[in-house]
Amino acid sequence: MPQAYRASILHFLADPGTAKNARALAETYEYFADGLLLVDRGVVQAVGNAETLLPKLDKTVPVTVYENALLTPGxxxxxxxxxxxxxxxxxxxxxxxxxxxxxxxxxxxxxxxxxxxxxxxxxxxxxxxxxxxxxxxxxxxxxxxxxxxxxxxxxxxxxxxxxxxxxxxxxxxxxxxxxxxxxxxxxxxxxxxxxxxxxxxxxxxxxxxxxxxxxxxxxxxxxxxxxxxxxxxxxxxxxxxxxxxxxxxxxxxxxxxxxxxxxxxxxxxxxxxxxxxxxxxxxxxxxxxxxxxxxxxxxxxxxxxxxxxxxxxxxxxxxxxxxxxxxxxxxxxxxxxxxxxxxxxxxxxxxxxxxxxxxxxxxxxxxLDMDDVVGSFRPGREADFVVLDKACTPLLEFRMQQCRDLNEELFVLAMLGDDRAVRATYANGRLVHRRDLSDADLEPVHPAEFEEIAVETVAEI
Missing domain, CATH: 3.20.20.140 (Metal-dependent hydrolases)
Known part of the structure; x- marks a missing residue:
């Protein structure tokens, strides 16, 4: 059964270290401040802006919303x-x-x-x-x-x-x-x-x-x-x-x-x-x-x-x-x-x-010569991904409020984050780790009854 996940989403298309200028850098990754990842039978079907993909989604597809979170490949x-x-x-x-x-x-x-x-x-x-x-x-x-x-x-x-x-x-x-x-x-x-x-x-x-x-x-x-x-x-x-x-x-x-x-x-x-x-x-x-x-x-x-x-x-x-x-x-x-x-x-x-x-x-x-199956959210890749909590500790939550763009957010996650920042881990489309018991209450909603949920946005680099 298809599943959809809504959060800020980041994945890479190429190596940012090879980019010679800002335009080339922008082409090495995709970032959606309010994104949607669609998965079916363990495989990525689509990724993009939530406002673009939600109207196209079948009304029976459940959508799990992770607020104040960044979703990346595992x-x-x-x-x-x-x-x-x-x-x-x-x-x-x-x-x-x-x-x-x-x-x-x-x-x-x-x-x-x-x-x-x-x-x-x-x-x-x-x-x-x-x-x-x-x-x-x-x-x-x-x-x-x-x-x-x-x-x-x-x-x-x-x-x-x-x-x-x-x-x-x-x-x-x-x-x-x-x-x-x-x-x-x-x-x-x-x-x-x-x-x-x-x-x-x-x-x-x-x-x-x-x-x-x-x-x-x-x-x-x-x-x-x-x-x-x-x-x-x-x-x-x-x-x-x-x-x-x-x-x-x-x-x-x-x-x-x-x-x-x-x-x-x-x-x-x-x-x-x-x-x-x-x-x-x-x-x-x-x-x-x-x-x-x-x-x-x-x-x-x-x-x-x-x-x-x-x-x-x-x-x-x-x-x-x-x-x-x-x-x-x-x-x-x-x-x-x-x-x-x-x-x-x-x-x-x-x-x-x-x-x-x-x-x-x-x-x-x-x-590891397996970017054809994992490592990004290109359609057809296996749905291994991690949900990073941008408010997992009081200090990280406070520091995130001072961030001006995605670049700063990523740096703060790397410097202040650890296992506590991992709210959930998915492998082949299945939830294989859930940090908080409270996440048991994280029920997916359906597009037919979807209410707009605010997802924290940050400016592109």
Missing amino acids: FIDTHIHYPQTEMIAAHGEQLLEWLQSYTYPIESKFNDHCYASGIAERFLDELLRCGTTSALVFGTVHPQSVDAFFEACEQRDLRMICGKVMMDRNAPEYLTDTAESGYSESRALIHKWHNRGRLRYAVTPRFAPTSTGEQLSRAGELLQEFPDVYLHTHLAENPQEIDWVKQLFPEAEDYLDVYERAGLLGKRSVFAHCLHLGEREWQRLGATDSRIAFCPTSNLFLGSGLFPFSRARQQGIRVGLGTDVGGGSSFSILQTLNEAYKVLQLRGETLTPLQGFYLATLGGARV
Whole structure:
């Protein structure tokens, strides 16, 4: 049955960062101060001004009105570890020590399917509470960790990507596989889960130091056998890590060359972090259309460094936002935008509010090569969206009253917003998170009995 949703609505058609002037910028997004989104069977049918679409709406179509709210496509997290949910905010280490002290002991528990299922449910609850409807997700070395995750996603009808970690050295014995078992187990999971409903698979070597050259080559074989699966790993996060890679792979020109020799670069290859790359690495990432997950909360929390966003853009590399939980300290993409802005400030760069919300939605979808199905409200896209409450806290409500335009509103949402700003989350047209019990009283009305409801308006930029 068709459903309609009325609120302020924003979505992107192109990257605002590519616009050369105000006219070009205006063509990269659509904003409706009083908008209407029409959804039928989980698919976007139309989006536009409410005053234009309401008279055309069949009188039987229910309209849910969200007052003082902004409706955007669901947020997209391009790098996160679901097994690390219970160790988020673990104190006091940099990357390599942090892995040994916290990560590996926690991940050992995921050989238990029941345990993994419980964490997967909690993890998805947190994502949806923060308005994130799609993510590129690490499992553990255990195949059952991926089964548990995908089972939970399938039950909620979510569009998610996940993969089993491949790790055959430099890790505790209880967490290692072999080059052959990593290949065969990953292959079996691809056959079982990839393109099953809204689910996709990512070949997932943890990072170069924990895989032999043989295992990385086997990962490359999987990409050759299944050209539409993803490659998900880490790259150049920490200076000690880079030195370690040089010792382990002396034949490689640099860190990225380790992956390139194994055939792991391409348009569905997502490399998290990329903080300390050389000139050749930047050029090769751009030339191979590989993608980057920018993880500011994690980079600051672990003291790893500041991401050179402008350098990635110069090379034409697609960049998305990653929370990197549990190295990252928040599931919230709004909070991730907050930290991204500060990281770029420290580098003498800037992140505009429009650019930030593009990265959180259509930009993330493009990084994950699925902007044909999610990330915007173009007709035919899957109806994943989030309702942001512009009065979720007294301070945010007061600050919003001072905003002069959409640009200011977006910036305030990113700086002051968090999970409390997410009033509702929808996946494939279904309500999958509702913040307030009072929203149970949010009954849709029908055009036949529709009374004009004032929706706060703001000027266009």
